Amino acid sequence: MAIIYKTDEEVELIRSSSLLVGKTLAEVAKSIKPGVRTSELDKIAEQFICDHGGKPSFKGYNGFPATLCVSVNSVVVHGIPGDEVLTEGDIVSVDCGVFMNGFHGDSAYTFEVGPVKPEVSNLLKVTKECLTKALETAELGRRLGDVSYAVQEHAERNGYSVVRELVGHGVGRNLHEAPEVPNFGKRGSGPVLQKGLVIAIEPMINLGKKGVRTERDGWTIRTLDKMPSAHFEHTVCIKPEGLDVLSTFEYIEEVLIENSN
C-alpha cells in the first residue's frame, strides 16, 4: 500500500476530527472512577461524538461493536466495552476514533482508576514519555525507524517490553493507512518522513514480557503473563516547520486536574 500524503486543507480536517477525539476522551475521563461500567463510558463517548457532528470511527470497523476500545489492566488494546466494572487500582486505556468531513482522527490515553500501585503508575509515566520521545524524533527528513527506535529504547531502558503484534499507522480517509508505525525498530530504516505524512503514533508497553494473545472474542488483546500494559496515542503530521500534533491531551488533563482537587 502506498502512503497517501495530505494537503494542508486535508490536515486541517484531520485536526478537527482529532480534536473531537481529545474532547471525547475528556468527557469520558469525567466518569472514570471505581464502580463505572465500561459500557457506560462507551455510551458517553458515542453520544458526545454524535452531538458534535462526528461519527465513531471504530463502530462497525471490521465488525467492532463499540465506539471505544476500553482495555483494562492486562488488556493491551481492543477491549470491547461491556459489563466490566472499574475498581480502584485498575488502569484503563481508552482509545477513540472520530470520522468527520471525510477524515479520521485517532487518539488514546491510559487512565488510573483511583490510586494505583507505584510500579503501575510508573509504567503509565514511561509509556507517555515513549510517545513524547517519538514526537521529538519525528522530524522531516528523518526515517520512520528513528521514531520506532526512540520508543523501544526508552521502554526497554526502563525495564519494560514493547508489543510487536500491534503498530501505529497512517491516518486519513481511512482509519488505518500506510505506513505501519512499529514501536520497535532500527535507526536509519524505513520510509523518510516527508511533508504531509499523517500518522498515529501509539506506544503499547508492557510491565512484564512482550508476548500477547487474542482472546476468543476475536478482539481483546491481552498480555500472556497477565501483567499490566499501557497505551498512549497521538495523530500527528510531518511539516517543514516541525511536527504538528493534531490530537491533544489538553482537555483530558484539565479533567484529571479537576478530579484530583
Ligand code: MG
Ligand atoms: Mg487509536
Ligand code: MG
Ligand atoms: Mg491507532
